[in-house]
Amino acid sequence: MSEGCAQCQGGCDGEKPSRRGVMFKIGAGLMGVGTVLASVPLAGALVAPGFVRDGDTWVDLGATSDYPEGETRLAKFTLPGSNPNDGETSRTAAWVRSMSGGGFQVFAVNCAHLGCPVKWFQQSRLFMCPCHGGVYYEDGSRASGPPPRGLFEYQSKVENGRLFIAAGRLPGLQEST
Amino acid sequence: MMRAACLLAGVALIAACGEVPLNKAGRDDAAAAVPPTWSALYATHCAGCHGADGTLGPARPMRDAAYLATVPRNRLIEVVAAGQGVLMPALAQSKGGAVPDADLVRLVDGMLAEWGKSGKALAVAWSGPLGDASRGATTYATFCQTCHGAADGRTPGTRGSVSDPNYLRLVSDQALRSAILFGRADLGGTCNGPYPGQATNRALRADEVSDVVAFLAARRPSIGRKP
Amino acid sequence: MMLRWLRSIIGWTEERSGAVAFVAPIMTHRVPRDAKWWYVFGSATLMFFSIQLVSGVLLATLYAPSAADAYQSLIYIDNQVPLGWMLRAIHGWSSNAMVLMVVVHMSQVFLHASFKYPRELTWMVGVLLLFCTLALAFTGQIMRWDQDAYWGLGIGASIVDRVPVIGNTLRGILLGGPYIGGATLSRFFALHVFVLPGITIALVGLHLALILKGGISEMPKPGMVVDPATYRKGYEERVHRTGVPFWPDAAQRDMVFCGLALIVLIGLAAFYGPFGPNGNPDPSNIDANPRPDSAFLWIFAALALLPPQIETFLLLAAPPVIVLFMLAIPLLSNRGERAPTRRPLAVIASLAVAVALVSLTWLGVSSSWSPVMTAWTATPAPVSLVKRLTPLQMQGALVLQYQQCRNCHAIDGAGGERGPDLVDVGSRLSWDQLVRQVQQGGGNMPAYGKTLSSAETVAVVAFLQQCRVDGQPAASIPGALERARTSDLAPVATPSASE
Known part of the structure; x- marks a missing residue:
């Protein structure tokens, strides 16, 4: 195989070496262009999801009266932007804290350490994480354990007696503030 | 040698044709659909304070036939659901607890049936106004x-x-x-x-x-x- | 008659393909006579990989690789498809067996220094195969598409998210979008079923070709030094003189071991059944208690134990450093002694790694840093304590349950293990120290000052102070002015005074 090629390069079919050199260069160039043309859409399709920068959408979490003042309750909702193909994973939850004296804080259930679902304990007024033991106070600030910061908080607003949060992405260290 | 191999294959086939793994009576998922028994509910949600067997916990014993016979069932359900006093938590999901309402009723009924069987109600009312x-x-x-x-x-x-x-x-x-x-x-x-x-x-x-x-x-x- | 037929068919094929002429020398290539039981682990790994390929293809005929259906399709495979559960069990157990065999095989190669000249490339390809195996195991766990899979992906996404600047973009590429959903499963399905097996098959081929080229290494002997200038000649001479053909002399041991391993595997699969699936992949169900598969428990443990200040740095820097170091091992030392007795550093390093992996895995199983979420209502206050409490202390014991202290604190071994066991806390901390610890927290404990009323604090401290073993004295600071310890018997203030 390799011997055959070597012989051909030596000029076994009578073509002039310079002409073949040109042909080789043209071939290499065409292949190069073709490869670039093919790989841009292919690689693009692979990495495109990383560059989606859609803003979050307002989600209705129900009437504010559903959240007793001074208590923190779990609100379940369907992630905006999800599609039927996501199945159950499009369902999401958030911790809604209805503060005494008015106002809401809405926290992601995802621990700021590595994203496990934190659980609220009404009695000790703490959030605890089942994975690595992160603990947060009722205002979302870090109490103890490995989390580098407090709980992620959704942007929220109240309109016509209903509570809305801006959601649509998995909360993470570089996502929300 | 051949015969031994056939025998082994036969055993493997029989083992594998079983509906489920040999050490499991049923699949976990099937079990999860069955609602928990009242004693399982008690063990998970009450045993911490009221004692593993309903006695000798820091909180009032529930394995107390006279108590279960005197306090009305509705009152028991109400306390379990919404909590009472300082240190009895609300267990109902609607009150921020972890237990569905149906389970709470089953829990109370289970206690009444099991621990309240031979109980005689006290002559004195279970609740009443303050005296002098x-x-x-x-x-x-x-x-x-x-x-x-x-x-x-x-x-x-x-x-x-x-x-x-x-x-x-x-x-x-x-x-x-x-x-x-x-x-x-x-x-x-x-x-x-x-x-x-x-x-x-x-x-x-x-x-x-x-x-x-x-x-x-x-x-x-x-x-x-x-x- | 039959035999003659067969022979003519083989002859016809052989004349055109040269298959026998190609394979025969490979099968009968000479291997060192002393290559005995130490050398069976590589073959066993390959066997388990073959099992994975076969059972994996069969599972692919049943599995629905869509986030909406995957979980239900597993339930269906387990309960409805004849022998479906066995198929999943074999695939799952064989995955664990393959990881185990890769690690054992690699340890053997490292301890015997078989990676030295001329087998450096064989080792490097082996390292890549190790990470392919681990990647297959991790993506395989994702295929279960249960709670563990979902939150395992969440942990992975959170780690990737910590990469400076481009972390968020990388996370999107990994998940196939801004959240964990259908696109994520499809991506990992493609990885698990097409990309990784393809790469692994290619690397296994390369690994085997390199083994044939370099020859099976001899058992190391002290004083038998590898010198690249003379090694190859010496090896070929020795193998030619004293070696035996791979088939059947060496292969028979492989067959014995692989056969036994296979029977054990089928037995485990039939007895213990498949892994998971554990709970619907419903992220709004926050009662999940995510745990990774056994091969990754040590990472799970390390993530809990890394010092927070340098956690991100270690999370991101350690994996590439580890991979590069493992790849570079034969470049750092490709000559010299091979015998473990002459390479104490290598032996100590292997032992250290083994001890670290085993103990981290053990810690991952017990995961003592995790609060026990139900302990406050499910773990009874010890009866022996309850029997001796005063009414106030009794209320303190209730406060201890009610405030979820037991989720992190055991009493006499029962309860969470995140904080210290409280069975003897009364002889370790004085009244004032207990009050301060409860109110202000610290040492990885949340502060309860805002949550507890003064009565609750007094009650819980009164309870904690009598938590002492066998009549040990209560802790006190000599000479310090302390509050009366028997406050429940002698109230500090009368009600009228406090009003």
Whole structure:
């Protein structure tokens, strides 16, 4: 195989070496262009999801009266932007804290350490994480354990007696503030 | 050699044709669909305070036939669902707890059926208004002081003070009443009477119970969170 | 008659393909006579990989690789498809067996220094195969598409998210979008079923070709030094003189071991059944208690134990450093002694790694840093304590349950293990120290000052102070002015005074 090629390069079919050199260069160039043309859409399709920068959408979490003042309750909702193909994973939850004296804080259930679902304990007024033991106070600030910061908080607003949060992405260290 | 291989293959085939792995009666998912039994619910949500077998926990024993026969079922369900006093949490999901309403009913009914079977209701009502505090002082001195010490804290009792202001801030009037009515037989307590060694070797009357509760309630400081 | 037929068919094929002429020398290539039981682990790894390929293809005929259906399709495979559960069990157990065999095989190669000249490339390809195996195991766990899979992906996404600047973009590429959903499963399905097996098959081929080229290494002997200038000649001479053909002399041991391993595997699969699936992949169900598969428990443990200050740095820097170091091992030392007795550093390093992996895995199983979420209502206060409590202390014991202290604190071994066991806390901390610890927290404990009323604090401290073993004295600071310890018997303030 390799011997055959070597012989051909030596000029076994009578073509002039310079002409073949040109042909080789043209071939290499065409292949190069073709490869670039093919790989841009292919690689693009692979990495495109990383560059989606859609803003979050307002989600209705129900009437504010559903959240007793001074208590923190779990609100379940369907992630905006999800599609039927996501199945159950499009369902999401958030911790809604209805503060005494008015106002809401809405926290992601995802621990700021590595994203496990934190659980609220009404009695000790703490959030605890089942994975690595992160603990947060009722205002979302870090109490103890490995989390580098407090709980992620959704942007929220109240309109016509209903509570809305801006959601649509998995909360993470570089996502929300 | 061939025969041994065939035999092995046969065994493997029989083993593999079983519906489920050899060490499992059924798949976990099938089991998850069955609602938990009342005893499983008790073990998960009550045993911490009320004791593993319904006695000898820091909170009132539930394996107490007289208690279960006296307190109405609806009241029990209400307390389990919404909590009571300072240290009984609300368990119902609608109150921020972890247990669905249907499970709560099954839990209470299970306790009533299992632990409340032979219970006879007390003659004294399980709840009632506060009585007279000054009369209660006398009753307290007669019936309670030997074990629980003088109300002013000067003489300690053998079983610890129930007039300590911090204790009183943590127990509701109803909890005091239940403690007097049903006692802690699991701990060797003799409430509600008869009281050995006392001049009056008898149980408290209904009015006396209300008076002692009123007496203790009056000693509860009104600072901090209310019970 | 039959035999003659067969022979003519083989002859016809052989004349055109040269298959026998190609394979025969490979099968009968000479291997060192002393290559005995130490050398069976590589073959066993390959066997388990073959099992994975076969059972994996069969599972692919049943599995629905869509986030909406995957979980239900597993339930269906387990309960409805004849022998479906066995298929999943074999695939799952064989995955664990393959990881185990890769690690054992690699340890043997490292301890015997078989990676030295001329087998450096064989080792490097082996390292890549190790990470392919681990990647297959991790993506395989994702295929279960249960709670563990979902939150395992969440942990992975959170780690990737910590990469400076481009972390968020990388996370999107990994998940196929801004959240964990259908696109995520499809991506990992493609990885698990097409990309990784393809790469692994290619690397296994390369690994085997390199083994044939370099020859099976001899058992190391002290004093028998590898010198690249003379090694190859010496090896070929020795193998030619004293070696035996791979088939059947060496292969028979492989067959014995692989056969036994296979029977054990089928037995485990039939007895213990498949892994998971554990709970619907419903992220709004926050009662999940995510745990990774056994091969990754040590990472799970390390993530809990890394010092928070340098956690991100270690999370991101350690994996590439580890991979590069493992790849570079034969470049750092490709000559010299091979015998473990002459390479104490290598032996100590292997032992250290083994001890670390085993203990981290053990810690991952017990995961003592995790709060026990139900302990406060499910773990009874010890009866022996309850029997001796005063009414106030009794309320303190209730406060301890009610405030979820037991989720992190055991009493006499029962309860969470995040904080210290409280069975003897009364002889370790004085009244004032207990009050301060409860109110202000610290030492990885949340502060309860805002949550507890003064009565609750007094009650719980009164309870904690009597938590002492066998009549040990209560802790006190000599000479310090302390509050009366028997406050429940002698109230500090009368009600009238406090009002």
